[in-house]
Amino acid sequence: MAKTARKRRGPQQAENAERSYPVSLGQAVELEVTGLNHEGAGVGRHEGYTLFVPKALPGERIRAKVVHAKKNFGFAELQEILNPSPHRTQPPCPVFDRCGGCSLQHLAYAEQLRHKQQIVKDNLQRIGGFSLEGEGAPVVHPTIGMDNPWRYRNKAQVPIGERDGALIGGFYAERSHDIIDIEECMIQHEANDRVVAAVKRIAGRLHIPAYDEVRHTGLLRHVVAKVGASSGEVMVVLITTEAFIPERERLIEEIRRELPDVKSIVQNINPHKTNVIFGDRTITLWGSDVIYDYIGRIKFAISARSFYQVNPEQTRVLYEKTLAYAGLTGEETVIDAYCGIGTISLFLAQKAKHVYGVEIVPEAIADANRNAELNGIGNATFEVGAAEVVIPAWKEQGIRADIIVVDPPRKGCDEALLTTILQMKPQRVVYVSCNPSTLARDLKVLADLYELKEVQPVDMFPHTDHVECVILMLRKGA
CATH class of the missing domain: 2.40.50.140 (Nucleic acid-binding proteins)
Known part of the structure; x- marks a missing residue:
């Protein structure tokens, strides 16, 4: 044919x-x-x-x-x-129309909270395939917001550049790498604003050149400021392209003079042509390697590269909800996958028989062990490695988890970890998520064995489009 x-x-x-x-x-x-x-x-x-x-x-x-x-x-x-919408409001930030940091300042806060709840519902229905209506349907609670949704961030990561011969630093314009020079950010802790402004002034006076990411020239790439919201301690991190800093001692002296609350001045060296902020080498130039902060009664040591939630007030809300969903009586064994520096693990250890935390970043596990010792917590064990490798090994050692808690990055859980959870068959799974779409995708996998019961959105990042969630799943028939 x-x-x-x-x-x-x-x-x-x-x-x-x-x-x-x-x-x-x-x-x-x-x-x-x-x-x-x-x-x-x-x-x-x-x-x-x-x-x-x-x-x-x-x-x-x-x-x-x-x-x-x-x-x-x-x-x-x-x-x-x-x-105009009746929910439109005047943004207080003078650079809102140019800065890419806050996308929702023009929306009344109560509507922001409602919108974030709806985002979670939409993803659960569209991606997860969950029905949210009828008897036995999971409950998606209203988003828990803040009484005062401003000045909440305890960490600033600010790119540094040059304009008209002067140093500038701020945040990128929306969908670009053009730096918007900012003296004050409405969602940053005031201490972070002071750090960035002081470093720009001092480095400018000392003729320390800013990094040019197009030409890959210059020295000062970013200034990272961290503040312990409860302690008031401040850390300054200077991210540079090489170890040598001209006028280094004078730079340290002037930072200390202008910032009396500073407890730590750290240099991180990133010589690569990359958008990744931190490099592999970190040097403490002056003061302590860490600053301290509290979440509830738990004290945490925060190093330059520690992952630590940026909104301490809402972090306490998030972790208390995680603790409530875990339903601990003091007799349970808990596994905390993606445990980071042990923030959730140590919260759970207050009421669990034993908590096992796993994290692939060695520095984070070192911080977790230090934080356990700092708080006198002896019923928490931490191990370096991939969760999908370490947890089955624990199972072979006879460790049986009553509850598994996961708090993965935005990409969600590794598929092998989800398989491991289904094989371990804990009674409860508590999932802490910063991305509703990957959350819904992962819950769909777990739904083979687990029933989705409750979803609690928490507004960790007011005036932005991000929303965190804590969810509770119970093993079917448990």
């Missing part, structure tokens, strides 16, 4: 077909905004074609200019608000 010949499309025809959208670049459109996406941009449709418009809010009618188009959706820039 003869094959039917198919006429091949030329490159121009293919491009025309691909670009046959109902919008064109630069086109002005009027839109009814019907919702917010997971990044906090308004969602509207023009002739059935979806457009995302940053800083537009649901219920608004707007005029926008198309700036980017793909096959199924595009992006537009807000030009004019024709009919």
